[in-house]
Amino acid sequence: MNINKLENWYADHHRKLPFRETKDPYHIWVSEVMLQQTQVETVIPYFERFIKRLPSIHDLAAIEEEKLFSLIQGLGYYRRFKNLHKAAKIVVTQHKGIFPSSFKEVRKLPGIGDYTAGAIMSIAYNKPYNATDGNVIRVLSRLMNINDDMRIDKNKKQITAINQSFIEKANPNIYTQAIMELGALICRPIHPKCKLCPLNSECLAYKNNLQNTLPNLSKKPEKKLIQYKVFIIRDNNYLYLRKRKEKLLGGMYEFPQFEEDLLPFDYHVIKVLGHKKHIFTHLIWEMKALEVKLISEPLDEWIKISIDDLKLYPMATAHKKIANLL
DNA sequence: AAGCCGGGGCC
DNA sequence: GGCCCAGGCTT
Structure with missing residues (x-):
């Protein structure tokens, strides 16, 4: 991948978002948890209200759970916030209130999986740990024309490995946000804007007109x-x-x-x-x-x-x- | 590996 | 109505 093209595109076209105004790992963490399975536009007002009410991790650790739930009602996947609350208490009691800065310690906290740990490490600490979400899977499966079913763990891990190899040659903070932003604004699930894409000259899906059939996501069971x-x-x-x-x-x-x-x-x-x-x-x-x-x-x-x-x-x-x- | 866990936007 | 998601935990 031409990482320079991607990073330059990000510099010119990225959205200004409240959680991009900070490098406070606590704020980045809160935003990444809210962004799990949730669109940016939905998260923005919740994030702003949350940080205003709970500006430090000590405030989060101290709040009553029911008040916390009132702050995030409507966001869905409420267990995320039980885990967020639990993790804040761990950071306060076991890390003196300082958010951990090693991948291992970050990944250990409840509610932080591989994606969120990678996002925090790269965005808040500028370390080369990949954050591979649905956007990245879409961008890279199209770029490399990979047709494997991306609901299968093994195939997702293949994309994770590719994403890791790229971030090691990149500016981690910019790269992580750039590839996700490309997925959100250009390499969209439907109607991708391939003509505007900084990577279109090297995209194997675009070359073969397969951008509308990738990624390959098998059907989910009926409701x-x-x-x-x-x-x-x-x-x-x-x-x-x-x-x-x-x-x-x-x-x-x-x-x-x-x-x-x-x-x-x-x-x-x-x-x-x-x-x-x-x-x-x-x-x-x-x-x-x-x-x-x-x-x-x-x-x-x-x-x-x-x-x-x-x-x-x-x-x-x-x-x-x-x-x-x- | 599969099931469980919300909600909103788009066509 | 059916499709898409800025995942993590449990079993």
Whole structure:
């Protein structure tokens, strides 16, 4: 690869982003965790609010988990932030609050895998450790015309090795951001802008008109459908929520919802508030929201809150949609 | 190696 | 409706 062309292209065309204004490893780390499986445009407002509220890793280590969840509600993959929180406490207690600077120590922290460790090492510390994400896999599988299924670990590792060989000849900080930026702006999943690409003269996919068939990503399994009745249980100015203990959306609050017809409480329906659908990675929720009056006793796991306090409880997007029906 | 874990943007 | 993701952890 002509690394100079890539780095020069980055110098001229990169987006100005809030997490590119800093070299603070804590800030880079927070941004990279937010960016896992999440688009830049989605992350920006969350990142700015997060850093304003928690400017240092000590602030993150000290915050209550529920307040942390309120800050990031809507971003998805909430376990990322349980791990982020846990890792901040480790850095404060075991590294005197100084974010570690060796790959080995960084990679050990919970929630930091190969990609995130490489991103932190290269972007924050300018060290030659590759950060190979979905963008890089797309760019390099096209550039080298590699048609192997990139959902298979072994094939991803092949790209990782190539990316590592490049970063060792590059300016690590610029290179890592440049190849991902190229993937985001030029070498896009659909409608890649090959005519504007600084690497088009050496791209084997472009040469063979295969840019629209690479990377080769095998199909994912079908999503399973689950239908829920969601209960808006009103009692004057109060209603009931529960905190999810499931792995899916764990820690977020929701209106009580049940899949089956046989329920552990009695109620009258006051009104059908509406139907909402929410699509996850591996399943689909179809939710029928019912405003009801409770006849029997509430369940122990429910908490009774004032309607005015609803916004104080972190909720995932599926149940935000239900809350918007109120 | 496969399954689990969110959400938004695009066509 | 179906496609795409700036991954990591568990089993």
